[in-house]
Amino acid sequence: MCELAIIEDGAVLIAGEKIAAVGTTDEIAKHELAKKADEIDCSGKVVLPGFVDSHTHPVFTAPRLIDFEKRIAGASYEEIAAAGGGIRASLRGVRESSKETLVAHVLRALDEMAAQGTTTVEAKSGYGLSFAAEIKSLEAIREASSQWPGTVVATLLAAHVFPPEYRENHDEYVRLICDEMIPAVSKRKLAEFVDVFCERGAFNMQRSERILRAAVDHRLGVRAHVCQLTLTNLAPLIGLHPASLDHMDVVTDDDISALAKVDTVATLLPAANYFLGLRSFPPARKLIDSGVAVALATDYNPGTAPTPSMPFVLSAACTHMKMSPAEAITAATYNGACALHLQSHKGSLEPGKDADIAIFDAKDYRELAYWFGVSRCCETVLRGIRRSA
Ligand SMILES: [Zn+2]
Numbered sequence: 001m002c003e004l005a006i007i008e009d010g011a012v013l014i015a016g017e018k019i020a021a022v023g024t025t026d027e028i029a030k031h032e033l034a035k036k037a038d039e040i041d042c043s044g045k046v047v048l049p050g051f052v053d054s055h056t057h058p059v060f061t062a063p064r065l066i067d068f069e070k071r072i073a074g075a076s077y078e079e080i081a082a083a084g085g086g087i088r089a090s091l092r093g094v095r096e097s098s099k100e101t102l103v104a105h106v107l108r109a110l111d112e113m114a115a116q117g118t119t120t121v122e123a124k125s126g127y128g129l130s131f132a133a134e135i136k137s138l139e140a141i142r143e144a145s146s147q148w149p150g151t152v153v154a155t156l157l158a159a160h161v162f163p164p165e166y167r168e169n170h171d172e173y174v175r176l177i178c179d180e181m182i183p184a185v186s187k188r189k190l191a192e193f194v195d196v197f198c199e200r201g202a203f204n205m206q207r208s209e210r211i212l213r214a215a216v217d218h219r220l221g222v223r224a225h226v227c228q229l230t231l232t233n234l235a236p237l238i239g240l241h242p243a244s245l246d247h248m249d250v251v252t253d254d255d256i257s258a259l260a261k262v263d264t265v266a267t268l269l270p271a272a273n274y275f276l277g278l279r280s281f282p283p284a285r286k287l288i289d290s291g292v293a294v295a296l297a298t299d300y301n302p303g304t305a306p307t308p309s310m311p312f313v314l315s316a317a318c319t320h321m322k323m324s325p326a327e328a329i330t331a332a333t334y335n336g337a338c339a340l341h342l343q344s345h346k347g348s349l350e351p352g353k354d355a356d357i358a359i360f361d362a363k364d365y366r367e368l369a370y371w372f373g374v375s376r377c378c379e380t381v382l383r384g385i386r387r388s389a
Contacts, residue, residue: 050382114148156191196212
């Protein structure tokens with residue numbers, strides 16, 4: 001993760017949506033295709049593969065300001081919910097909104113992400129929590145992605161929390177997810193992954209396993225929110241070959257050893273720790289030093305991480321998790337691509353890969369994790385299409 005393979009005075013040659021060649025400016029200038037190419041002058045700048053934000057929840061309609069203010073004042077989760085905040089506020093917004101309204105919200109988020117250097121986004125449903133509202137959420141992601149030049153990977157997160165109408169009958173909601181939502185999503189190809197919030201107060205391990213097995217049976221990839229609040233034995237999940245296990249704030253040594261032996265990525269989300277005002281952060285050093293592939297993502301969502309900024313996540317990862325700037329960049333690009341099974345065409349600047357590039361007004365890559373509260377991204381290229389930030 002420390003080896004960024006930096007090319008000084010480098011150049012990238014793009015043909016259509018793909019990278020045709022990478023090398024020094026002198027080498028690229030001699031390339032046949034370079035003669036009639038348009039040039040983006042990146043002198044004195046840092047050029048990176050676009051960030052892969054491999055964990056976001058963009059389908060919501062309003063910020064959760066009650067939660068924000070109440071939490072600052074010291075209210076508990078239950079008190080926030082009683083005051084009309086919490087996940088149920090997002091649920092109402094998604095259920096009552098038209099698909100077009102949701103599309104507009106998702107597109108705005110995608111544009112804000114691109115302005116900060118992100119070119120690939122994993123986008124979850126999970127604030128509808130009914131058959132109709134989860135399908136509507138995934139359709140909104142699909143529609144927004146068709147209007148955005150970058151790449152969006154959709155994930156069904158119907159197993160986020162139990163919706164109010166199933167408060168007394170959790171098994172029936174699990175059945176709805178397994179027997180109705182997952183088959184419909186698979187048949188219509190509305191998502192590539194199924195995710196589950198495996199946590200105290202959400203889905204226990206037995207139910208999480210059942211949902212992810214249903215996903216595997218329907219040829220969907222699997223990923224999970226785990227170990228954010230509760231130490232959980234991950235063996236049952238690791239056996240399902242998840243692309244990624246996300247949060248991982250509290251994880252056992254045995255599970256770290258098991259993860260080091262498999263392809264599953266540990267996706268760390270320090271913006272959530274920051275926003276919740278937590279003192280502890282995911283154990284990135286221990287995971288990396290044990291040989292686990294670590295990715296970084298924003299966790300963009302209205303309750304615990306309202307930020308589209310991967311550069312902010314780099315800052316938090318370096319400052320609070322003691323990742324080096326090089327490790328943070330690898331985690332936010334190539335390892336993020338691995339967490340979405342996209343590493344064959346995303347996450348690095350190599351011939352044949354998608355032309356997903358972020359250009360930063362910085363002389364040294366370490367500045368990307370150094371400055372915070374400001375975006376140094378001046379332009380992104382998303383599958384060959386230029387966007388100024
Ligand atoms: Zn999340």
